[in-house]
Amino acid sequence: MGWGGWQGRTGWAALVWLSLLPAAQSQYLKTSKDELVVEKYYEVQKAGTKDLENLIGEHVGCPSALPTYLRTTTAACYPYLNEKYNPQDGVLLEAEFKPFADIDQYSVEEPRSEDYQVGLLLDPCQQLSYDCCVNTYGTAEYGALPADTSTETLYNTKRRVPKRPLAGSDGILENFDSVIKYDHTVVELEASRRADDAKLVDDECIGVEDPYPYCQGYRLRNQMFPIFPNCTDNNQTVYANSTCQDVNGKYSDHCVQLGYSQTALAVMCGGEFSDNEHCGTFFEVHMPNGSPYNDETYVINEVRLEQTNASGFNTTTLPLFYGVDGNVPDSDGYTRVLCNYEENRLREGSMVFVKASAPKCCCPQIYSDKDYQGHFFCPRNAEQSFVVDGYEGGPFANSVLGTLAEQMENDIDVDTYPYCPVTEEHEDVMMCSKVTNLQTEVATTDEVEPWSSARLISEDVYTSSGVYAGNSKMRGNRFYTEPCPNIYLRNGSDAKSNMYTSDALRGSYKKTCPYFDSCATPAVGVECNSSAAGDAFDTEFTFAGFVGKVTYVPKDPADDEFVVQYKVSFNDGRTEYDFAEADLVLEKEDFNYEVWWVERTRYNYIVRKKKPFRVVAPECTFDRVNDQYLPFALIDENGEALDSVSSSEYSPTDDWEGTQNMR
DSSP: OOOOGGHHHHEEEHHHHHHHTTTGGGGOOEEETTOOOOOOOOOSSSHHHHHHHHHHHHHHHHHHHHSSHHHTTTTGGGSOOOOOOEEETTOOOOOOOOOOOOOOEEEEOOTTTTTTTEEEETTTTHHHHHHTTTOOBBBEEEOOOSHHHHHHHSSSOOSSEEEEEEEEOOOOOGSSSSSTTTTEEEEEEOOOOOOOOEEETTTOOOTTTSSSSSSSTEEEEOOSSSOOSSSBBBTOOOOOOOOEOOTTEEEEEEEEEEEESSSSOOOOOOGGGOTTTEEEEEEEEEOTTTTSSOOOOOOOOOEEEESSSOBBEEEEEEEBBSTTTTTTOTTSOOEOOOOOOOOOOOOOTTEEEOOOOOOOOEEEEETTTTTTTTEEEEEEOTTTTOOBBTOOGGGGGGOOOOOOOHHHHHHHHHTTTSSOOOOOOOOEEEEEEEEEOOOOTTOOTOOOTTTTOOOSOHHHHHHHHOSSSSSSTTTTTEEEEEEEEOEEEOOSSTTTOOOOOOOOOOOSSSSEEESSSEEOOOTTOOOOOOOOOTOOOOOOEEOOOOEEEEEEOOOOOOOTSSSSEEESSSSTTOOEEEGGGGGGGEEOOOOOEEEEEEEEEESEEEEEEEEEOOEEESSOOEEEEEEEEOOEEEEEETOOHHHHHHOOTTTTTOOOOOOBOOO
């Protein structure tokens, strides 16, 4: 949405905010005695209220810090009373604390562009005045290099989802494949806000990119122009050991300037909830996929948004201490700040690239709109699924109708052939589309149409398929979907005995498939069964070339890297599949932290945007106790980062399982 729609969005956001105010009156609290988070209170009947209050106060104690309007009700003093209460005489027969489930759950709901937009820029005034991004238009542009082919070269595996690396901060325009914005849209070089490269004489340059990428001819080199426009994103070069200035020019240590914009009113809270940690808009620092010391949801640091609206971008300062108390010296007098963190170990939460050595399976032919037959995956979340090599849904569907937008999209998709049944949330199903064969022996000529009272799914399907057009014997049959049949072991004395096949497979194969019961694995070097053009054929399926997240590592991994002992998910943990370490290689990103734009409500945390950035300095402190780097640098009283430490004060989380180094 353009800035011209600001006024209309302001009114809409104000309405939403007013509707939220009454809900804040039942804000949960955290008692000092039991440390239980209370989300809602038991509504006690009027009879016996005073006696019940006294009884509760005697056994539990009513927190004195409660707001007055809560202390005057029985519900304020005791969470989750049992139903064993006699309203006639006001006697509490049995009462006990019942902890409420953790409500600090994140849900990612990025706004649609037609509703409103949010924007984040890291260190937008790095080379300019501290106020260069105050009430100013800005945008993030990045130089995109040609698609990454390193994995194909190193592991003989082509990426199924292309990875387009971004150019470094010193990249030149001549080497860019294109310039892209933060939303991945391509910007023509002529329309880019970046200045043209400067041209310099360099005696070392022999020709184009010879011997250096910046060489553009004989004794000619290009160099990035040193001056950038206002509000320019510098998320690739964040220095956590430097100072920054706030909107008033005041300096602070170990921080970075953060530019933000939103074409709607930001959620803010007032009155007694103005400082409530469960109410308002926050910018939070997280580590993607976490570390051995903290998971991804751990809030490394945060800053509250204090401005309801802004014209263009405005700025705030984001602390870069590791932990909201990272600026408080530990027992040895050290503070903690973000660092140039990078992992080289496989653990739960690691992103991995699947190599060509991963198992290959032969499955029923893949579904085609040409003849409306073949296999496809369910569930099929139209909002989140993506199509790769003809596959979508199933292992690649992140969730099952989690948001309203997904449910609305499903209302349309549910009537789209091929049909998906309702599946369990943690289940991927391979479905097969087939056509009925209801001809009888009587129907031996084209003049006879058996089952003429039945029809195909629609005349459009019958006509557009082309396969059945002109064959009147097929008219009256229907396309339908059902789970693909499981494989079975063939018996007999021929060459195909003791091999696996099914009613939906053309070929017979040596082993079962580790992924799906409807597929089988061929012998090494054997291709899936195929036939002449136009006939059905078995389709090869493999996860090789995909990137997934490790969801399980054994406590004591076997030394043999070919042992299947790891689990990987391709849909953020909804389902998972087994792999050997030899089939996986650690996938490293160009960034090591993220800023999350979070709206905190009384029910959950809504993430409106995730902005990656890379801290390039200082280097992390090595943990000699656990033989790995800490995800932060320990800073001494002189402001210097420690190279290593032997303190047991910092240890991996209890649920972390260490593994071997990646090969």
